[in-house]
Each structure stands twice: as structure tokens, then as C-alpha cells.
Amino acid sequence: MSLLTNLNSPIGKKLVTGITGLGLTIFVLMHMIGNLSMFSGDDAYNEYAHFLASLGPLLYAVEAGLVLFFLAHAVNGVKIWMGKRKARPQGYAVYKSAGGPSMQSSSSRSMIITGIILLVFTVFHLISFKFGSGGPGNADAAYLTTIDGVEMRDLAKLVREKFALPWYTIGYTAIMLLLVTHLRHGIWSALQSLGAMRPSLSPAVYTIGGLLGLGIGLGFIVMPLALFFGWL
Amino acid sequence: MANSMNITLKVWRQAGPDVKGGFETYQVPDANAHMSFLELLDVLNEQLIKEGNDPVEFDHDCREGICGSCGVVIDGVAHGPQKRTACCQLHMRHYRDGDTIVIEPWRAEGFPIIKDLVVDRSAFDRIIASGGYISANTGAAQDANSLPIAKADADLAMDYATCIGCGACVAACPNASASLFTAAKIAQLSLLPQGDPERKTRVKSMVDQMAEEGFGDCSNHAECEAVCPKGISISSISRMRREYVKAMTD
Numbered sequence: 001m002s003l004l005t006n007l008n009s010p011i012g013k014k015l016v017t018g019i020t021g022l023g024l025t026i027f028v029l030m031h032m033i034g035n036l037s038m039f040s041g042d043d044a045y046n047e048y049a050h051f052l053a054s055l056g057p058l059l060y061a062v063e064a065g066l067v068l069f070f071l072a073h074a075v076n077g078v079k080i081w082m083g084k085r086k087a088r089p090q091g092y093a094v095y096k097s098a099g100g101p102s103m104q105s106s107s108s109r110s111m112i113i114t115g116i117i118l119l120v121f122t123v124f125h126l127i128s129f130k131f132g133s134g135g136p137g138n139a140d141a142a143y144l145t146t147i148d149g150v151e152m153r154d155l156a157k158l159v160r161e162k163f164a165l166p167w168y169t170i171g172y173t174a175i176m177l178l179l180v181t182h183l184r185h186g187i188w189s190a191l192q193s194l195g196a197m198r199p200s201l202s203p204a205v206y207t208i209g210g211l212l213g214l215g216i217g218l219g220f221i222v223m224p225l226a227l228f229f230g231w232l
Numbered sequence: 233m234a235n236s237m238n239i240t241l242k243v244w245r246q247a248g249p250d251v252k253g254g255f256e257t258y259q260v261p262d263a264n265a266h267m268s269f270l271e272l273l274d275v276l277n278e279q280l281i282k283e284g285n286d287p288v289e290f291d292h293d294c295r296e297g298i299c300g301s302c303g304v305v306i307d308g309v310a311h312g313p314q315k316r317t318a319c320c321q322l323h324m325r326h327y328r329d330g331d332t333i334v335i336e337p338w339r340a341e342g343f344p345i346i347k348d349l350v351v352d353r354s355a356f357d358r359i360i361a362s363g364g365y366i367s368a369n370t371g372a373a374q375d376a377n378s379l380p381i382a383k384a385d386a387d388l389a390m391d392y393a394t395c396i397g398c399g400a401c402v403a404a405c406p407n408a409s410a411s412l413f414t415a416a417k418i419a420q421l422s423l424l425p426q427g428d429p430e431r432k433t434r435v436k437s438m439v440d441q442m443a444e445e446g447f448g449d450c451s452n453h454a455e456c457e458a459v460c461p462k463g464i465s466i467s468s469i470s471r472m473r474r475e476y477v478k479a480m481t482d
């Protein structure tokens with residue numbers, strides 16, 4: 001049995017979705033914490049971004065890994081969703097969750113939708129920030145700053161410009177709320193997929209997963225809102 | 233009679249496997265709070281037969297919640313509103329006079345409809361046949377205590393062994409996945425020394441067969457555990473995944 005057929009089996013798909021999902025969760029958590037450096041001032045934010053950019057090959061390796069994780073996660077998610085339509089061609093006239101030990105929720109049912117929106121968002125997000133003014137392939141002297149004699153990209157300026165726009169700030173906030181929804185089912189589900197199996201711990205794991213998701217989402221939202229309302 | 237009820241039933245009728253089905257509405261004026269849900273269907277069928285109509289086909293056998301033959305979706309929930317109860321053990325006292333109840337068959341590609349509320353669950357037999365067995369030597373039974381099994385393991389194996397193969401887990405799963413059924417057997421045998429010889433081939437074959445039969449993938453909704461008349465825990469699914477990874481890695 002080759003590794004590929006195994007990864008395409010019902011369990012392989014869950015393992016891949018779970019591992020990549022947890023990897024991406026760690027990524028968004030780090031990203032969120034990094035963003036908070038804006039609260040220490042524009043210079044701290046720019047220095048942090050500059051530090052990441054200066055990692056060179058290491059950064060490229062992590063980026064390549066992230067792209068791979070994103071794609072594997074998305075491809076498997078879509079496969080599972082398509083399989084579901086094949087497995088039940090005719091739906092129920094009346095369908096309800098039985099409640100109780102069921103973890104079915106608006107979150108669990110909307111993973112495909114929140115997932116696709118988050119994927120599309122990520123592409124736009126990279127275009128507007130990473131590859132935006134002053135970024136790779138978009139050199140712009142107006143987006144350069146010098147801190148302690150080191151010339152670096154003034155990413156904070158771009159962030160401030162974007163989050164001065166009401167529609168941008170609202171859209172970003174809404175998408176981060178979708179991220180919370182996705183993580184609410186996702187973190188628990190990933191751990192379950194990877195074989196966490198003590199039933200007595202399930203509710204606790206679900207709650208902690210949900211709170212972590214909420215923390216990540218709120219952490220992403222505070223900085224743009226602070227900028228928008230001029231608190232920062 | 234104080235306990236008598238007038239119940240409206242909206243029942244899925246389908247004359248055969250490949251014909252179009254639809255809902256029919258029936259009145260059962262002689263329902264009674266002491267009846268079981270299947271007795272209500274019996275009364276409906278007597279009514280239909282007297283009127284010269286085709287009775288509603290539905291599966292049942294033991295009517296005491298142990299055989300796994302019965303199973304319909306009642307108002308959107310597999311086996312109906314009572315937790316850990318097969319629909320043969322559901323009683324009309326949970327309903328009120330004048331209620332309308334919608335009854336549908338299990339809906340899944342792996343469970344094609346035969347007629348009305350009866351579906352073909354032989355996919356489950358094929359999943360079991362692909363690996364849900366142990367090899368045992370023939371001859372005189374061996375000494376009862378020659379294979380000591382820790383009490384905790386024996387208890388847990390017994391919990392997983394209580395699956396009656398009804399198919400409610402598939403019916404309720406938003407993805408029509410058969411993971412709970414398949415995992416219950418894999419988890420049971422993984423806890424017992426008798427299950428060891430086929431341990432690695434079993435999990436692979438049963439998981440493959442499950443996909444082969446057209447059941448969907450698990451999304452960890454845990455809806456299966458909520459409708460399972462035996463309350464089989466989704467921890468069995470975690471166990472199945474661990475067994476799979478172990479079989480895959482060595």
C-alpha cells in the first residue's frame with residue numbers, strides 16, 4: 001500500500017486535514033501575536049516585519065510550507081465536501097441534530113464556506129500587504145523608513161492607510177469572525193482526527209479549542225479597530 | 233379512552249429501488265399513548281390494507297432494541313426524539329394528540345432504498361466481511377482463564393461490541409459516513425488479544441470497504457453518537473484512526 005493511496009483513504013484525508021489545520025492554526029496564532037507589536041509603536045512593527053524578511057532562506061522555506069499546508073488543507077476539505085454530496089444524493093425533507101453528544105453546529109456545517117472565503121481572503125490579503133506598496137516586486141521609496149540607521153520597509157504606513165478605510169476595516173473584521181467560526185469546530189475536529197479519544201475530555205477540548213479560536217480572531221481584530229478609531 | 237390520540241403521518245412512499253418516491257399523508261385516528269412507534273405503523277398498515285391499499289414497508293424484527301432491524305428518520309432525527317433508543321422502543325406517550333410526524337427512510341448512497349422505508353444495508357455486511365472477524369482454532373474450547381484481559385479493556389470492548397448494525401449513524405451523519413459503525417468493530421477487536429492476528433489488515437480492509445460502498449468521509453460532527461441507540465462513543469473513531477496510522481507506519 002503506497003503512502004498516496006493511504007492519504008487518499010477516508011482516514012488519510014482526515015489526518016492530512018487535521019495536521020495541516022493545526023499547522024495553520026499555529027501560523028495564525030503567531031501572525032496574530034506579531035500583529036500586536038503595532039501596539040508598541042510603528043517602529044516595533046516595522047522592525048518585526050524587517051526581522052522576518054531578513055530571515056531569507058528560512059522565511060522562504062516556511063512560506064513554501066505554508067502554501068503547501070494551505071493547498072493540502074483546501075484540497076482535502078473540498079474533497080470531503082464533494083464526497084458528502086455523492087454519499088447522500090437525496091437529502092432529507094426534515095433534518096435536525098439530535099443534540100447531546102453531537103458537536104454539530106453552524107460552525108461544523110459551514111466549514112466549506114468559511115474555508116473558501118478564508119482562502120480567497122488570504123490571496124487578497126497577500127496582494128494588499130506582503131506584495132503591496134513597498135513589498136517584493138512593488139518597490140516604492142515612499143514606503144521606506146530608517147530605524148536606528150537601518151533602512152527598511154514602512155509596512156506600518158501601509159497598514160495605517162488600509163485600516164483608515166471603513167469598508168476595508170469592516171470587511172477584515174467580518175472575515176476574522178469567520179475565522180473564529182472555522183476554528184471553533186476546526187481545532188477540536190483536528191485533535192479528534194489525530195486520535196485524541198478520551199470522551200470525558202471532549203467537551204473541555206471543544207471549549208478550549210473554541211476559546212483559542214476566539215482569542216485568535218479577537219487578537220486580529222483589535223489592532224485594525226484601534227487604528228480605525230484613532231486610538232493607536 | 234383517555235390515552236387515545238389522533239396522529240397525522242407524512243410517510244415516504246416509494247414503490248421500488250429506482251422509481252421516484254414522495255410523501256403521502258395519512259390520518260391515524262386510533263393511535264394510543266401506550267403504543268410503540270412501530271405499532272402505530274402497524275395500525276396505519278391495517279387501515280391501508282382494509283382500504284385496499286399497499287401497506288407501508290418498514291424493517292423490524294425483535295422490537296426490543298437489540299436486533300438492529302428497525303430504523304427510520306422521525307421528524308429529522310434517526311430513530312426519533314428519544315436518546316439511546318431504537319425506534320421500536322420509542323413510545324407514543326412522547327407525542328401529543330393532534331401531532332404530525334414525518335417519517336423518512338435512511339438516506340445514503342450506501343443504503344439504496346428497496347421500498348418505502350426499507351433500505352438495503354448489506355453494505356454493512358460487506359464491511360464486516362472484509363475484516364470484522366477473528367481467526368479461532370477449532371477443537372475443544374480452551375481454558376476460560378488462559379487469556380487474561382484487563383477488566384477496563386474488556387468493559388470498553390464490550391461497549392463497542394454493543395453496536396446492533398442499525399445504520400442510524402450513517403443516516404444522521406451530514407456526510408453519510410459509516411465511520412461509527414466501522415470503528416465500533418475495529419475498536420472492539422483492537423482491545424482484545426483475539427483481535428491481534430488480523431489487527432493490521434483488518435483496519436485497512438474495513439476502511440477501504442467503507443469507502444468502496446460509497447459512504448462519505450467523517451467531519452467530526454459527532455451526530456452519529458447522538459443518535460446511536462447503543463450510545464457508541466466517537467472515541468471508537470479515534471481508535472480506528474490510531475489503528476490505521478499504526479498499520480500504515482509499520
Ligand code: SF4
Pocket residue numbers: 394395396397398399400401402412413416456459460461462463464
Ligand atoms: S454504531 Fe450505533 S447507530 Fe451505528 S449501526 Fe451501530 S448501533 Fe446503529
Ligand code: FES
Pocket residue numbers: 291292293294295296297298299300301302303318319320321396
Ligand atoms: S426491531 Fe430490533 S432493534 Fe428495533
